[in-house]
Amino acid sequence: MNATEKIWPWKILLAVILIFMAAGTWGAVKQIDYQWRWYRVPQYFFYLAEDAQKIPFDGIVTKVEKAGKTTTVTLTSESSEIVTVEVETEELRVSEGEELFEDDTVGFSSEWRLGPLMKGLWTTLWLSAIASVFALILGLVAGLAKVSKNYTLRGLAMIYVECIRGTPLLVQIFIAYFFLGTVFDLSRNVCGIGALALFAGAYVAEIVRAGIQAIPPGQTEAARSLGMTMPQTMMDIILPQAFKKILPPLSGQFISLIKDSSLVSVIAITDLTKSGREIITSTFATFEVWLVVAAMYLLVTSLLSQVVFYMERRLAVSD
Amino acid sequence: MIKAENVVKLFHGYGTTVRAVDGVSTEVERGEVVVVIGPSGSGKSTFLRCINGLEVFSEGHIIIDGVDLADKKTNINKVRMEVGMVFQQFNLFPHKTVLENLTLAQRRVRKRSKKVAEEKARALLEKVGIPEKAEEYPSRLSGGQQQRVAIARALAMEPKVMLFDEPTSALDPEMVGEVLDVMKQLAGEGMTMIVVTHEMGFAREVADRVLFMDEGKIVEVGTPEHFFTEPREERTKLFLKQVL
Numbered sequence A: 001m002n003a004t005e006k007i008w009p010w011k012i013l014l015a016v017i018l019i020f021m022a023a024g025t026w027g028a029v030k031q032i033d034y035q036w037r038w039y040r041v042p043q044y045f046f047y048l049a050e051d052a053q054k055i056p057f058d059g060i061v062t063k064v065e066k067a068g069k070t071t072t073v074t075l076t077s078e079s080s081e082i083v084t085v086e087v088e089t090e091e092l093r094v095s096e097g098e099e100l101f102e103d104d105t106v107g108f109s110s111e112w113r114l115g116p117l118m119k120g121l122w123t124t125l126w127l128s129a130i131a132s133v134f135a136l137i138l139g140l141v142a143g144l145a146k147v148s149k150n151y152t153l154r155g156l157a158m159i160y161v162e163c164i165r166g167t168p169l170l171v172q173i174f175i176a177y178f179f180l181g182t183v184f185d186l187s188r189n190v191c192g193i194g195a196l197a198l199f200a201g202a203y204v205a206e207i208v209r210a211g212i213q214a215i216p217p218g219q220t221e222a223a224r225s226l227g228m229t230m231p232q233t234m235m236d237i238i239l240p241q242a243f244k245k246i247l248p249p250l251s252g253q254f255i256s257l258i259k260d261s262s263l264v265s266v267i268a269i270t271d272l273t274k275s276g277r278e279i280i281t282s283t284f285a286t287f288e289v290w291l292v293v294a295a296m297y298l299l300v301t302s303l304l305s306q307v308v309f310y311m312e313r314r315l316a317v318s319d
Numbered sequence B: 001m002i003k004a005e006n007v008v009k010l011f012h013g014y015g016t017t018v019r020a021v022d023g024v025s026t027e028v029e030r031g032e033v034v035v036v037i038g039p040s041g042s043g044k045s046t047f048l049r050c051i052n053g054l055e056v057f058s059e060g061h062i063i064i065d066g067v068d069l070a071d072k073k074t075n076i077n078k079v080r081m082e083v084g085m086v087f088q089q090f091n092l093f094p095h096k097t098v099l100e101n102l103t104l105a106q107r108r109v110r111k112r113s114k115k116v117a118e119e120k121a122r123a124l125l126e127k128v129g130i131p132e133k134a135e136e137y138p139s140r141l142s143g144g145q146q147q148r149v150a151i152a153r154a155l156a157m158e159p160k161v162m163l164f165d166e167p168t169s170a171l172d173p174e175m176v177g178e179v180l181d182v183m184k185q186l187a188g189e190g191m192t193m194i195v196v197t198h199e200m201g202f203a204r205e206v207a208d209r210v211l212f213m214d215e216g217k218i219v220e221v222g223t224p225e226h227f228f229t230e231p232r233e234e235r236t237k238l239f240l241k242q243v244l
């Protein structure tokens, strides 16, 4: 019996289940008479913005140069100041020699801009990235403190990890913003990133500690017996080996961080989740927007998983 | 060269105290090869580990080249540069190539340039008979080859003393010989060596002196001849009967 031979019936079963679930959902939505408006969604990714180009002074149109779709208009003021503006040829509103007053419209230019979903995604990404870097540093320090011989360091690290892991992130974000943010006069971004970094750092510390302790003590002994100091042993021997071991749980933690970052929307940081909420207040396309937002998170996290998978294979050469 | 005076090492467990090393005194001359034998748990490893500071002993003195390890001002890393150690489990650095295993401490501790360290490393790999494995990772080597790399790694620091803790016990029988050969060669070159081993043939061939330890104490000292022909103590006789 070979298990791989008979995989196709299970694939079909999987497809059938998925189709049933989709159909069930569709049917249920049908019942409540929801009006799907998917066509409204794309504009929240990218949209074409039309900007009126205006003359900044009283003056004359001295030159109009048409070059395909765009037209360059040269404007000269009464005091011989020269300004050029680019507008779309179709939207040109002036001709050569025309006299204009300040703020008269020369024409329109249009440009693709990022919509709120993309901006929100961007905020989520950089917020998570910065928080990850700090979480890594914090977790590394706390993890090292946890395995150190010094009682005080161990105690501090233990208190930090226990306090963070014993309280909900949402509460931590509120404390960071409403308490620490007010006392130390911090911006909401600093509070949000700080809370996320502190939160993830506590988990990273545990991962780092476990990773270091998983390296056989013989490694430390060999390095020390060669005269290497403890910091050298950590940097050259223990941490590189531990890093390889902790890469999977560590990346899992950072992927969690991206998802957890959605909670900072409660302190009015316009991340992906907050953007979704804002779009809904103006479109009422509740179902579509949340599904799209979920899909965007999923896309980011699965891309990241792929990167980690690739790195793991690269690091496996010495095994 | 090495002088141990009444060395005691206690391990504190849950309500119990183990006297792993219990008042060991001995002296090792420059160029001497001392073999330590004894039953499991007799404190051989612990004593050896005290000599390069991997264990901090509880009482007594160990003086290496005039430096007392019990002295708080002694820089243990300086001492370790002079005392090489070879472990039962090799303890090679698995994430580094053989060459990097040999050059790392030279560069970090002896502050040698990459070029000098690599020359030294390649010369030592030649000496232990595996120059062709320089670029391999340790996991690709047989046990015997790994242990020879470990010996070369310790030698790269140009130690004055080499400690061996059962260097052949984790090896398949057919690889024991190649490691012992390297050690014999080293002894022949006049290296000061303290070797914990159950290889009586090795002891007979190269040891200047044999120490028999039991329950943390040195029970009997003598030449290999003495041990194989006329051991004095009952415990020694019993032990030798089991291993020979």
Ligand SMILES: Nc1ncnc2c1ncn2[C@@H]1O[C@H](COP(=O)(O)OP(=O)(O)OP(=O)(O)O)[C@@H](O)[C@H]1O
Binding pocket: B011, B012, B018, B019, B020, B038, B039, B040, B041, B042, B043, B044, B045, B046, B047
């Ligand atoms: N880290 C430790 N903590 C507690 N007890 C220890 C520790 N290391 C060794 N011991 C105890 O000290 C005693 C001596 O151990 P040691 O390893 O030195 O013996 P050994 O002669 O090397 O034995 P073997 O031939 O099995 O290697 C043993 O009773 C052991 O249980």
Ligand SMILES: [Mg+2]
Binding pocket: B044, B045, B046, B165, B166
């Ligand atoms: Mg031992």
